[in-house]
Amino acid sequence: MTGPKGTEVAVVGAGLIGLFSAHYLLDRGYAVSLVEAGAPGGGAARVNGGWVCPARSDPMPSWGVVRDGMRALASPSGGSFFLHPAAVPGVAGYLARFVANAPASRFARSWDELDVLNRQTASLVDRLVEAGIISDLQDEGFLMLHSTREEAEASWASLAAVSRRGLAPAPEPIVGREALLELEPGLGPASQFGFLHRGDRWLNPSRLVDALVESVLSRGARLVTEAPVRAVRQRAQRVELDTPAGVVEAEHAVVAAGAWSESLLRPLGVRGYVTPGKGYSFSVHPEHPPTHVLRLGGTHVGLTPMGDRTRVVGMVEFDGKRDGVHQGRIDLMKRLAAPYLAGIDWEASTDERVGPRPMTPDGKPLIGSVPGSDRVVVATGHNMLGLTLGAATGRLVADLVATGPAAAVRAFDPMRFSRGPLRRG
Ligand SMILES: Cc1cc2nc3c(=O)[nH]c(=O)nc-3n(C[C@H](O)[C@H](O)[C@H](O)COP(=O)(O)OP(=O)(O)OC[C@H]3O[C@@H](n4cnc5c(N)ncnc54)[C@H](O)[C@@H]3O)c2cc1C
Structure with missing residues (x-):
């Protein structure tokens, strides 16, 4: 333990990043208070797909995503990306920087930089399994489903390239419908070709949130709920968090408020362009529940087996808000997914939810x-990867609190967008 025993650290936000930070700060001997606006896991944490997927951790800004986004915006039926016209002024700064980070050389560099965290994920997650905090990790593989051989070959080639990064084995050979049905009997007519890709794993994120809360409380952390932090202020030797119920004081603070972080960071001089990109999930109850994660062609919709139900996840929606389910987005996800699957009563879906992903213009966290x-340590902006990068982030946060800037990783510098137009790290 290198943290001075009993030194107080207040963590803003009991989402995935706040909880993982609390876990590793406690390991170092800090006294931790979690200050949460609502209840733990109130943001994107419980909505998410449950994928612990270091092998699939490419940063979001790329020409491919820009192209898919433009197509989706131009399509009358919409697509997996949705930008509400009224939200354009609010997200223009984020989008301009996103496009500036799309060129292949920047994409490749950001991916290498993300791998600094990704390479730690597997062993940290294994330790959380040993500690009993993760109890439902599944590793049967991700089954990629496609309607044409050409599409399957393109997807196979991109995952083969991903595997060369050393975080997952090469994908298994492409097979036809008959072999796919042996793996998953509940496939629909659009599932003609596909292949299995092992390495990445999945779990129930809600169960993880509950287990982390139970674990940090049992180790002496304090949890303050229904206390939205309005401002974070540094005084001489202390930090103050202003909440409607009064001021919480500590010697250090960690800002891990997910898609709500930007308004807390601006008064501290940090312009992170952290923007809410809403994602949706809901549950279905298939006649033949899948035993693999299913990825459905180019739809950007995925299915995760989660105990007695199957979770359907997808969509990136920028409407300037952090909550509010638009039924049209859920209906579109169902329409996109239905051809690939059989034996599902889509009308009987349950748990329809939305969560705000904390998006950053270069796809890397701050x-x-x-x-x-x-x-004050910032830990936010995990985009689509907060579960995957959470443990490594929490450990880095504890290092930063303990040793200060010596532990800093330049690629994740929270000031990288504050220094000039369209700057990246
Ligand atoms: C549909 C969907 C699917 C996803 N699938 C995956 C996946 O499969 N794998 C993966 O790795 N990632 C996935 N993600 C992304 C992942 O969920 C996020 O990256 C992650 O939740 C971010 O963690 P966070 O702690 O920064 O934010 P959150 O988990 O959103 O937590 C932020 C917390 O801060 C609290 N808060 C906000 N403001 C304040 C305030 N002022 N004071 C105090 N507390 C505050 C909120 O109430 C919330 O509890 C998915 C996201 C979505 C929406």
């Missing part, structure tokens, strides 16, 4: 201390 407020 993790580091704040110049001029060195007692």
Whole structure:
């Protein structure tokens, strides 16, 4: 333990990043208070697909995503990306920087930088399994489903390239419908070709949130709920968190408020362009529940087996809000998914939910201390990867609190967008 025993750290937000940070701060001997606006896991944490997927951790900005986004916007039926016209002024700064980060060389560099965290994920997750915090990790593989051989070959080639990064084995050979039906009997007519890709794993994220809360509380952490932090202020030797119920004081603070972080960071001089990209999930109850994660062609919709139900996840929606289910998005996900699957009563779906992903323009999180407020550590902007990168982020946060800027990873510098137009790290 290198943290001075009993030094107080207040963590803003009991989502995935706040909870993982609390876990590793406790390991170092800190006294941790979690200050949460609502209840733990109130943002994107419980909505998510449950994929612990270091092999699939490419950053979002790329020409492919820009192209898919433009197509979706131009399509009358919409697509997996949705930008509400009224939200354009609010997201223009994010989008301009997103496009600036799309060129292949920037995409490749960001991916290498994300791998600094990704390479730690498997062993940290294995340790959380040993500690009994993760109890339902599944590793039967991701089954990629396609309607044409050409599409399957393109998808296979891109995952073969991903595997060369060393975080997962090469995908298994492409097979036809008959072999796919042996793996998963509940496939529909669009599932003509496909292949299995092992390496990445999945779990029930809600169960993980509950287990992390139970674990940190049992180790002495304090949890303050229904306490939205309005401001974070650094004083001489302390940090103050202003909440409607009063001021919470500590020696250090960690800002891990997910898609709500930007308004807390701006007064500290950090312009992170953290933007809510809403994602949707709902449950279905298939006649033949899948035993693999299913990825459905180019739809950007996926299915995760989760105990007695199957979770359907997808959609990136920018409407300037952090909540509010638009039924049209759920209906579209169902229309996109239905041809690939059989034996599902889509009308009988349950648990329809939305969660705000904390998106950043270069697809990388903001993790580091704040110049001029060195007692405040930022840990947010995990885009689509907060579950995958959560454990490695939490450990880095604990290092930053313990050793200060010496532990900083330049690629995640929270100030990288604050220094000039369209700057990246
Ligand atoms: C549909 C969907 C599917 C996804 N699938 C995956 C996946 O399969 N794998 C993966 O790795 N990632 C996935 N993600 C992304 C992942 O869920 C996020 O990256 C992750 O939740 C971000 O963690 P966070 O702690 O930063 O934010 P959150 O988990 O959203 O937590 C933020 C917390 O801060 C609290 N808060 C906000 N403001 C304040 C305030 N002022 N004061 C105090 N507390 C505050 C909120 O109430 C919330 O509890 C998915 C996301 C969505 C929406």
